[in-house]
Amino acid sequence: MRNLTCIVCPIGCSLSVEEGELGADGFPVLTVTGNRCPRGAVYAQEEIRSPKRVVTATCAIVEGPVLSAASSGDGGTLPAGRPAGFTGPRRVPVKTSGPCPREKIGALLKEIYQTRITLPVRVGDKILPNWDGLGIDVVAVRGLG
Numbered sequence: 001m002r003n004l005t006c007i008v009c010p011i012g013c014s015l016s017v018e019e020g021e022l023g024a025d026g027f028p029v030l031t032v033t034g035n036r037c038p039r040g041a042v043y044a045q046e047e048i049r050s051p052k053r054v055v056t057a058t059c060a061i062v063e064g065p066v067l068s069a070a071s072s073g074d075g076g077t078l079p080a081g082r083p084a085g086f087t088g089p090r091r092v093p094v095k096t097s098g099p100c101p102r103e104k105i106g107a108l109l110k111e112i113y114q115t116r117i118t119l120p121v122r123v124g125d126k127i128l129p130n131w132d133g134l135g136i137d138v139v140a141v142r143g144l145g
């Protein structure tokens, strides 16, 4: 028996999950109790068979030459580097656009921490699109530059 808290909605039902005989799909049949709605049973099945998490982290920005005001033109796209007078954080917060399989989170974080973002960056920019072919993107959650 495993006990879980459903995180699908704020009610947070306490779930109990009992593993039974192997089913046709090769996995034990799971009996879920304590859920107030069917979403809790789906959550428990996923959590036990293939747990996933949304990943949040930060990405370093490219450390280039400081750009003069003239080189940034009309305020449009800036080339790589730190705009003159930019004193903001040297890292951009990012998150995955959807949950990532838990066993892949270590590799994902390693790639995020090796990635360097060129400014400017806008909220929602895809930093690592379709990471590892999983259909999830790593996106910026804050604009900079």
Ligand code: SF4
Residues within 6 Å of the ligand: 006, 007, 008, 009, 010, 011, 012, 013, 034, 035, 036, 037, 038, 039, 040, 041
């Ligand atoms: S089982 Fe249903 S009601 Fe309970 S926390 Fe999960 S989603 Fe919410």
